[in-house]
Amino acid sequence: QVQLVESGGGLVQPGGSxxxxxxxxxxxxxxxxxxxVRQAPGKGLEWVSDIxxxxxxxxxxxxxxxxxxxSRDNAKNTxxxxxxxxxPEDTAVYYCAKGDSTPAGQGTQVTVSS
Numbered sequence: 553q554v555q556l557v558e559s560g561g562g563l564v565q566p567g568g569s570x571x572x573x574x575x576x577x578x579x580x581x582x583x584x585x586x587x588x589v590r591q592a593p594g595k596g597l598e599w600v601s602d603i604x605x606x607x608x609x610x611x612x613x614x615x616x617x618x619x620x621x622x623s624r625d626n627a628k629n630t631x632x633x634x635x636x637x638x639x640p641e642d643t644a645v646y647y648c649a650k651g652d653s654t655p656a657g658q659g660t661q662v663t664v665s666s
Contacts, residue, residue: 582605
């Protein structure tokens with residue numbers, strides 16, 4: 553079955569950076585579009601970014617455009633999210649997902665606070 557394990561979250565000051573990783577297994581990662589979504593405290597899931605199977609097609613939510621970069625390594629079955637210039641409003645649990653499906657992992661907590 554689909555298994556997605558997110559990591560790399562933590563506590564960071566405003567303006568800082570984090571790199572999230574998502575290790576995928578149980579499906580053919582190299583042919584699957586992938587996405588990152590997040591859930592802030594008390595709010596619903598918010599789409600953040602997605603990437604096609606080759607890695608050349610990427611899209612971002614307006615709220616993160618220019619600050620976040622999605623990428624993938626198909627040889628390692630791993631998805632990444634480089635997050636720069638972090639803001640307090642980026643605080644959330646971040647999940648990766650296969651395509652536009654409901655996230656299957658536990659997520660990784662990102663807290664941006666001074």
